Amino acid sequence: MRAGPRPACQDERVRTDPAPKTTSPFLAACRGAEPERVPVWFMRQAGRSLPEYRKAREGTTMLEACRTPELVCEITLQPVRRYGVDAAVFFSDIVVPLAAIGVDIEIVPGVGPVVAEPFRTESDADRLRNLDPCDVGYVTEATGLLTKELGDTPLIGFAGAPFTLASYLIEGGPSRDHAKTKALMRSRPDLWHAIASRLAAICGEFLRVQVEAGASAVQLFDSWAGALSEADYRRYALPHSTAALMSVADAVPRIHFGVGTGHLLEAMAETGAEVSGVDFRIPLDQAAARLPGKPLQGNLDPTAILADPAALLAETDEVLRAGRAAGTHIFNLGHGVLPDSDPDQLARVVDHVHEVTGP
Numbered sequence: 001m002r003a004g005p006r007p008a009c010q011d012e013r014v015r016t017d018p019a020p021k022t023t024s025p026f027l028a029a030c031r032g033a034e035p036e037r038v039p040v041w042f043m044r045q046a047g048r049s050l051p052e053y054r055k056a057r058e059g060t061t062m063l064e065a066c067r068t069p070e071l072v073c074e075i076t077l078q079p080v081r082r083y084g085v086d087a088a089v090f091f092s093d094i095v096v097p098l099a100a101i102g103v104d105i106e107i108v109p110g111v112g113p114v115v116a117e118p119f120r121t122e123s124d125a126d127r128l129r130n131l132d133p134c135d136v137g138y139v140t141e142a143t144g145l146l147t148k149e150l151g152d153t154p155l156i157g158f159a160g161a162p163f164t165l166a167s168y169l170i171e172g173g174p175s176r177d178h179a180k181t182k183a184l185m186r187s188r189p190d191l192w193h194a195i196a197s198r199l200a201a202i203c204g205e206f207l208r209v210q211v212e213a214g215a216s217a218v219q220l221f222d223s224w225a226g227a228l229s230e231a232d233y234r235r236y237a238l239p240h241s242t243a244a245l246m247s248v249a250d251a252v253p254r255i256h257f258g259v260g261t262g263h264l265l266e267a268m269a270e271t272g273a274e275v276s277g278v279d280f281r282i283p284l285d286q287a288a289a290r291l292p293g294k295p296l297q298g299n300l301d302p303t304a305i306l307a308d309p310a311a312l313l314a315e316t317d318e319v320l321r322a323g324r325a326a327g328t329h330i331f332n333l334g335h336g337v338l339p340d341s342d343p344d345q346l347a348r349v350v351d352h353v354h355e356v357t358g359p
């Protein structure tokens, strides 16, 4: 990690020792060591599926919530209290660092991130200045509060990968085919690499801030990388994701996840991330055959949570069975919790994974 004096805005009182918490099954599995049970957490475990989340969020926009340390702390803890998951995931959003450097971006309910002036030109690339830790002092503060509250439960920090962030900036919002982004890559590779390398610096710094404040692992979300062919992924996305992940190399375990990225498993692993997140479209034993010995995270289909309990637990068992082929297995969904999910069903999965794999 970067040495040197801490900026004044990073308050020493909220800082905690980011030393590895070795008793954690989650951290053991991340490092490829045999955990005492298969650890489990869920992407988007904090959020609209929880009534206590909806109550806490009343009257506050998503980005305002992300900038309010006490609220971030409360919302991050909610699923840990309710489910006894093996890790907490920091409540924030992939666009928080972009808003923090002054990009006019909003998270529109039911839509996703929307950018007021989409990025098209060199002068747009110049709008992506470096992130200063002081721009996100609320993240440092919330992380410090959380690591105290969480005790031995590790906190996962995260960032969006450059390709996924660039897609929001270039398209102006969510997109099905990422056509403008892919057209810009091909017609203006110089401009593409300028935008993506600035995003890599921003998301690398965002990860570093979270780790310095006490996060014990990070996840890089490249949710939309599945839209790229392997050749395009290698040319346009891989170098920038690798650069972003480098910022916390040797500091904490790094998880790398994408959706519909079965064809990119090997290429994404070349970023150097310790753990590969696998979406629900590829069985874990197939992923393990392609990434021998690698810690794998995943990959219950999020819609399985909406099925009846017997079907849900049968599918959970199937994921556990296939996961035994992996170096180590961290149980998760194959994408985020759907808003309509019944929290009792998620609780059933956590209890079941712990019961059947625990001592």
Ligand code: CP3
Pocket (backbone or CB within 6 Å): 042, 043, 044, 045, 046, 047, 048, 057, 062, 089, 090, 091, 092, 093, 094, 095, 107, 108, 109, 110, 111, 112, 113, 158, 221, 223, 259, 336
């Ligand atoms: O996982 C967690 O519990 C931590 C919090 C988290 C959020 N966003 C909170 C959130 C994480 C890890 C993210 C990452 C994120 N954000 C990704 C990558 C993961 C993925 O799902 O692929 C992406 C693509 C985004 C962008 C984004 N932000 C979308 C598509 C949306 C949904 C918009 C909607 O209303 O349907 C958001 C908003 C958002 N981020 C919500 C939450 C809890 C919902 C906002 C609300 O409660 O109103």
